[in-house]
Amino acid sequence: MDIGDEMRQVADRAREASRKLSRISTEIKNRALTEMSEQLLQQSAYLIQKNKKDVDFAVESGLSPAMIDRLTLKESTIRDMANGIKEVAALPDPVGKVTSMWRRPNGLMVGRMRIPLGVIGIIYESRPNVTADAAALCLKSGNAVILRGGSEAIYSNIAIGRLLQDALRKYEIPEAAIQVVETTDREAVYELLQLEEYIDLIIPRGGEDLIRAVVRQSRIPVIKHYKGVCHVFVDADADLDMAAKIVINGKTQRPGVCNALETLLVHREAAPRFLPEMARQLREQGVVLRGCEKTCDLVPDAEAATEDDWYMEYLDLILAIRVVDSIDEAMDHIARYGSLHTESIVTSDYANAQRFLNEVNSSTVLVNASTRFSDGFQLGLGAEIGISTTKLHAYGPMGLEELTTTKFIIYGNGQVRT
Amino acid sequence: MDIGDEMRQVADRAREASRKLSRISTEIKNRALTEMSEQLLQQSAYLIQKNKKDVDFAVESGLSPAMIDRLTLKESTIRDMANGIKEVAALPDPVGKVTSMWRRPNGLMVGRMRIPLGVIGIIYESRPNVTADAAALCLKSGNAVILRGGSEAIYSNIAIGRLLQDALRKYEIPEAAIQVVETTDREAVYELLQLEEYIDLIIPRGGEDLIRAVVRQSRIPVIKHYKGVCHVFVDADADLDMAAKIVINGKTQRPGVCNALETLLVHREAAPRFLPEMARQLREQGVVLRGCEKTCDLVPDAEAATEDDWYMEYLDLILAIRVVDSIDEAMDHIARYGSLHTESIVTSDYANAQRFLNEVNSSTVLVNASTRFSDGFQLGLGAEIGISTTKLHAYGPMGLEELTTTKFIIYGNGQVRT
Structure with missing residues (x-):
């Protein structure tokens, strides 16, 4: 046959x-x-x-x-x-769950049942x-x-x-x-x-x-999903200790999986206070850094990132870092280079937290939490059959x-x- | 260019x-x-x-x-x-509707937002x-x-x-x-x-x-959706007046649309009481009938249906009719020849109504109502962009x-x- x-x-x-x-x-x-x-x-x-x-x-x-x-x-x-x-x-x-049911003016009872x-x-x-x-x-x-x-x-x-x-x-x-x-x-x-x-x-x-x-x-x-180029954006007034924990967790807890952190975006006002100490902690964990020009100024041993780095899913102990002027620039970067997988903002600013949640349309968007939570079991869905970055039918x-x-x-x- | x-x-x-x-x-x-x-x-x-x-x-x-x-x-x-x-x-x-939100044991609030x-x-x-x-x-x-x-x-x-x-x-x-x-x-x-x-x-x-x-x-x-081969199944103990109204409405109210009735299935116990009078009413509306052998015995002027007729979306004043031995045979017919669009059972039997609703997995399944209700506006969804018979993302x-x-x-x- x-x-x-x-x-x-x-x-x-x-x-x-x-x-x-x-x-x-x-x-x-x-x-x-x-x-x-x-x-x-x-x-x-x-x-x-x-x-x-x-x-x-x-x-x-x-x-x-x-x-x-x-x-x-x-x-x-x-x-x-x-x-x-x-x-x-x-x-x-x-199976068989009726997710909603309503009555029409003509008396028809209309429902939707899972099959x-x-x-x-x-x-x-x-x-x-x-x-x-x-x-x-x-x-x-x-x-x-x-x-x-x-x-x-x-x-x-x-x-x-x-x-x-x-x-x-x-x-x-x-x-x-x-x-x-x-x-x-x-x-x-x-x-x-x-x-x-x-x-x-x-x-x-x-x-x-x-x-x-x-x-x-x-x-x-x-x-x-093809790949997970996940971002953390550290906002101007982020709690920097919290931000460091979230970055370390995202990058090093299990670098070979799709919800691991790949690109760190840092607001320019936070960068001088945040990046040198963050870089020290990352180096301690064996992470290689590839930064934009401003990052390299603040972290002298970071390698210079190329345009290609912003698209990279390293799945390894490598982190791309970029300093941005504003939350808008951070969101533009994510829209341009991201893979619609998972993005997180670390911020103390209420309005920015809400803007990020509402305006970033990746499949999972977090405030003040690690990208590693983008996982069926962690979100309470039970076991997971996969992650989708195609918007049709299932997303995330x-x-x-x-x-x-x-x-x-x-x-x-x-x-x-x- | x-x-x-x-x-x-x-x-x-x-x-x-x-x-x-x-x-x-x-x-x-x-x-x-x-x-x-x-x-x-x-x-x-x-x-x-x-x-x-x-x-x-x-x-x-x-x-x-x-x-x-x-x-x-x-x-x-x-x-x-x-x-x-x-x-x-x-x-x-x-857009922006949060369809559900729940708290995880670690305190994360997880929601799903429409985008x-x-x-x-x-x-x-x-x-x-x-x-x-x-x-x-x-x-x-x-x-x-x-x-x-x-x-x-x-x-x-x-x-x-x-x-x-x-x-x-x-x-x-x-x-x-x-x-x-x-x-x-x-x-x-x-x-x-x-x-x-x-x-x-x-x-x-x-x-x-x-x-x-x-x-x-x-x-x-x-x-x-490729086509709508919609069925009505008239059960053994259906209210035959109701059944006739539903058949006439499904076939003649607007024969050129996808939710129009194309094949009528009739339980053999109801057929002798139902089909001759039903055929008379359909003929009055100019409908041509194509029946199985048993149908042709009961309705002498019906044409003999061929295997192809069971697959047909006529979009015209033509109706295929088949007499079946049981609800199981009706559901098998629908599974084999149907297009996953819309099916209706006319019955007074509670258990059969529930079986049909549960076991027929077409995108719209009705009890005691016309197939013509399979329409976004009629179901209360507001305006309709189309009908899907692909199960992914949207169905119906x-x-x-x-x-x-x-x-x-x-x-x-x-x-x-x-």
């Missing part, structure tokens, strides 16, 4: 499953999730054995130690996966835990999922998928609700991305190159609700239009 | 305007809308004169009388346009009133709009666009908030659809061919809220992640 037909069969089974899935009770979904969590723990030796094939092959192929680390399943990572699924079971079920999207395709790289996380979120929200991980984790992903399907079978949920694509043929991704009649949404998770390739090829709506961290849509439901008693 | 550069300039101006537009007060937007409405009325002679060029050319080119009718601006159509804009001014402004999408492209055919309607809805929701109508209405569209821009200027709103594409070069549409860095959403309005072409070419998210009739997205706003007092 050719790869196009094979993917069409996968997608067709997913669509069939999704119709049944949308009617399965919350209780059954939660029991299946609990069973999945237990299966992973009980079968950890099996998972580690299958994972070893991927790891051995990765070592042979000369993958970087960081990639091998991400790929490796240990008892502790399996425990984390199992706990993650249990947490999803504990979240409220978004699953249908079939979701996840295209991702290396970390096998995405297989379990994404499957759990899709099942809880009543969606069938097609999981296409990287070839480097194929044995691990297939093994996890089988355990999850065992749990589905036990509760008479169609197996095709969770399908791992078993071929590593690169064409499979392209073929999946053409199947707009079967698949409702594609979520790519991985590096910018992967995401751009998916967007270019897909006929199906894609929710994604996405939880279970973002895996649903709403239909109109209307109760009448014989109304017709006149 | 080549057409690609020209469209990029249009889109770049729109993006610039959209940044300012997102900060303009509701009051100013409403005043500008009121001014637009008055401008259209005052300048009706000018509009009719410009429109005459389009109409004359359409007559010369031999366009159908129906198309020429849709194209023609009369005093009454201009009054309708002006009233439409005034109604948009009276609607609540969705404009940014720049919206509308690709449409013949009716010049779309120019005014769409521009008003986009302005009210804080979005810049690029309007690309059909070449057959180019003089009318440009004239309407100029009047609307006059009103913008009067209130110091950037003119580029409303731009009519002035070239009739067909390449212009293709070029616009590539500009994903500038345009946030494309809404095509017109026939299925236009919409499919837009979806195929666009790199920008598209909200659309779209009002002003669907032209916005939400960002996360977070009030902190120094929080960092640990």
